[in-house]
Amino acid sequence: MTFMIKLEDVSYRYPGTTEPALSHLTLSVRKGSCVVVTGPSGSGKTTLCMAATGILHHEYANGVEGQIYVDGTDVLSYKDVSAIGARVGVVFDDPDSQLIFTTIEEEILSTLENSGIPREQVPPRLEKILETTRINHLRDRAPHTLSGGQKQRAAIAVTLAMNTDILVLDEPTSELDPASTELILGIFRDLKADGKAIMIIEHKIGPVLPIADELVLLKDGTITVQGPPGILLDDPVFRPMFLGPERRGKPVMPPVTADNPVAISVRNLYHCYGSVVALDNVSLAIPRGEWVAVVGENGSGKTTLVRHFNGLLQPTSGEVTILGQDTRNAGVHTLSHSAGLVFQNPDTMFFSDSVYEEVAYGSRNRGMNDTETVIQDALDAVHLSHTKNQYPRNLSRGERQRLAIACILAMQTPILILDEPTTGLDPWETVELMEVIVSLQRSGHTIVMITHSLEVAELYADRIIRMEKGKITSDYRPLRGTS
Numbered sequence: 001m002t003f004m005i006k007l008e009d010v011s012y013r014y015p016g017t018t019e020p021a022l023s024h025l026t027l028s029v030r031k032g033s034c035v036v037v038t039g040p041s042g043s044g045k046t047t048l049c050m051a052a053t054g055i056l057h058h059e060y061a062n063g064v065e066g067q068i069y070v071d072g073t074d075v076l077s078y079k080d081v082s083a084i085g086a087r088v089g090v091v092f093d094d095p096d097s098q099l100i101f102t103t104i105e106e107e108i109l110s111t112l113e114n115s116g117i118p119r120e121q122v123p124p125r126l127e128k129i130l131e132t133t134r135i136n137h138l139r140d141r142a143p144h145t146l147s148g149g150q151k152q153r154a155a156i157a158v159t160l161a162m163n164t165d166i167l168v169l170d171e172p173t174s175e176l177d178p179a180s181t182e183l184i185l186g187i188f189r190d191l192k193a194d195g196k197a198i199m200i201i202e203h204k205i206g207p208v209l210p211i212a213d214e215l216v217l218l219k220d221g222t223i224t225v226q227g228p229p230g231i232l233l234d235d236p237v238f239r240p241m242f243l244g245p246e247r248r249g250k251p252v253m254p255p256v257t258a259d260n261p262v263a264i265s266v267r268n269l270y271h272c273y274g275s276v277v278a279l280d281n282v283s284l285a286i287p288r289g290e291w292v293a294v295v296g297e298n299g300s301g302k303t304t305l306v307r308h309f310n311g312l313l314q315p316t317s318g319e320v321t322i323l324g325q326d327t328r329n330a331g332v333h334t335l336s337h338s339a340g341l342v343f344q345n346p347d348t349m350f351f352s353d354s355v356y357e358e359v360a361y362g363s364r365n366r367g368m369n370d371t372e373t374v375i376q377d378a379l380d381a382v383h384l385s386h387t388k389n390q391y392p393r394n395l396s397r398g399e400r401q402r403l404a405i406a407c408i409l410a411m412q413t414p415i416l417i418l419d420e421p422t423t424g425l426d427p428w429e430t431v432e433l434m435e436v437i438v439s440l441q442r443s444g445h446t447i448v449m450i451t452h453s454l455e456v457a458e459l460y461a462d463r464i465i466r467m468e469k470g471k472i473t474s475d476y477r478p479l480r481g482t483s
Contacts, residue, residue, distance in 0.1 A: 003069070004166045004197035005029040005052050005088075010066035011221075012047060012056055014394055021047040023221040025066075031165070034188065034198040038205045039218035040426045041398025045201045046093070048218065049170045052199060054084040071166065089164040093171040093201075093397050094347055095155035099143035104135060104154050107143070111161035125161070132187055133157040145273045148344045148420060149176045149298025156184065167191065170201045171397060173208070174423045177297040177452050181207050203426050262321075263288040263415055263446040264309060264339075269318035271304055278304040280470040282318075288414070291437075291447040293457035296467035302450045303344060305467070306417050309448065311335040322415065337366070340413040344420045344450075346404035347393065355379070355395070355403055356388040362411040371410075378409040381436050398425045402433065409440070416440060418449045422456060434460050 006028040013020045021044050029035045029052075037045055050056045054075035056064050068075045071087045078084045092098065101107045108129055112122045130136040133153045143151060152172065159167065167188075173181045181204075188198055188211050202208055205215065215232045217225040225232060264286040271279040279301050286292050294302045307313040308320045311332040320327045323338045343349060352358040359378050363371045379385045382402035387395060392403055401423060408416060416437070422430045438460065441447050451457050457464050458478040466474040 002031040002072075003028045004031055004071055005168075005199060006067075006069040007048075007051060008067045008069075010051055010064065010068060012051065012064050014047075014060075015063075016390070017394075020221050022051060025051075025221065025223060027052075027216065027223065027226075029166075029197045029199050031197050032192055032195045033213040034192055034200065034208075034211050035214045035216060036200045036202055036205060036208050036212040037216045037218055038202055038426075041429055042396040043218040044221035045218055046170055046396060047221070049090075049092075049168055049199075049201050053081075053088050053090050053168050054078060055081055058084075085162070085164075087164055088166040088168060089159035089162045091152075091155050091159050091167070091169045091172055093174060094345055095148075095151040096143070096345055096348070098155045098158060099151060102142060103140050104143065104146075104157070105130075105139040107154065107158050108161050111158050115162060117163075129157050129160050132160065132190075134183055141273075141276075145276075147298040147300075147303055148423075149180050152176055153180065153184065156187070160187075165195070166197045166199075168199045168201075171203065171423075172200060173202065173204055174397075178207075180298055185211055261288050262286065263290070263323060264448070265319075265321045266305075266308070267319045269305075269308065269320060270316045271308070271313060272316045278470050282470070282472055284465065284472065284475070286446060286448065288446050289441065289444060291441050291449070291460065291462045293461035293464045294448065294450045294467060295452070295454055295457055295464060296473075300467040301470040302467055303419055304470075306341065306419060306448060306450060309335075309415070309417055310339045310341045312341070336411070336413070338413060339415040339417055340408035340411055341417040342401075342404045342408050342419060342421060344423065346400045349404050349407060350392045350400070353391060354388065355384060355390050355392055358392050358403060359406050359410050362407055366411060368412070374410050374412065378406040381409055381439075382406045383432065397423070398429055401425060402429075405433070405436075414444065415446045415448070418447070420450055420452065422451065422453060430456065 008026055010022055010025045011020055012022045037048060039045055051068055054070060057075050058081045070084055075084060099107055101110060108126055112125055130139055133156055135153050135157060138146060138150060143154065173184060176184060185207060192198060192211060200208055209229050212229050215229050216223055262285050266282055266284045269279050269282040282305060296302055304313065308315065308327060309322055311327050311330060314328060322335055327335060350358055352361060360371065360375050363374050368374060379388060382405055384399065384402055384406060387399065392400065395403060401421065405421065421433060425433060437447055463477050465472055
């Protein structure tokens, strides 16, 4: 049996921490198979991803115990990460870190031209990859203009251009809508059939079950359950992870009346990226204290819409007012006192050396009173007080997502805008986070939440707005009550 990735009794502890990120972990991925690793945020999934690709050995401080083999060779025998990269294609949970060129076509071409294939084979390979990932229509777009899901597919396209026999993917479907998820999984099925070895780190295990040969449940850096999907779904430890949290009741929606002031007003809004119309005559009004979920496929205009609410984008035409302020006449700094935006990729918000200082920056910058209490309350609200002295980028993806929310909470803005807040969160953390947001709404905050999860939207939001091709196609209130 040919093992493309093999870890034997691997342990690792990050510098400055007391608990191991990985502890005596043994795992292998054979040729033509797919291993799916899941577990709560902070369980060691991303660290496992870095171990399996040699990054821990070559980029981090010494301290990895055990043996790791990639394509039959000890990772220590490779000169550096680049040498291992010729054998392993990696897609991390942050596609922005892998997209550096002016256009998507340039991203893929650069990889193809450096892969050693004959020059005459580059153009047809380019077209095949664009077609396979269905991003042909995005080939001339700059990466920063794409939605999170489009960036994810672009990062996968660049990885496919490497034509390696091993793929390691960290949360590859976390920012994808259901249609895009099925598309990507179809690609993985074809790659398996071609003999590729695939390791997927994923919270949303339901969609990936059809292509999984083995499921692994990781907790506190150790494997607690491991085996074929058909067996594990009946396991009392694993099954709750698959089913997710029990359904919860919705918060109490404030009355919507003519006298209830409007927090956000959008009138005949158009926004264009060059010749691409991202928002097409959008109009809506959100009363104060309401929780609105915005849903739709990647590229439907959701993120473009909410970036008008804090002035990051200005209308090509039309009008946006936030608590009575016309965004065309108010800068980002002014609007930040009214609306706080948590980005889809939380890493773009971090620059401090500790979790505590990250949260402290916004409240101190605004000259707020009793900032120490505000900071501590924000950390407590997202269950990160125990990480206050850690370096933010050493946190797991789910923890980094909650840290970004804490940064906004500490600024105490009346409007909270969340772009895919449950990305990277396990089911239990999703419930915990939603309950935090419920309490914020009940204390008077207006909530605008972009999400791919219609179930989360229907459980918690007062109102659901669906977008498609830059337009609002439906605007409704889900049935109330508990289930």
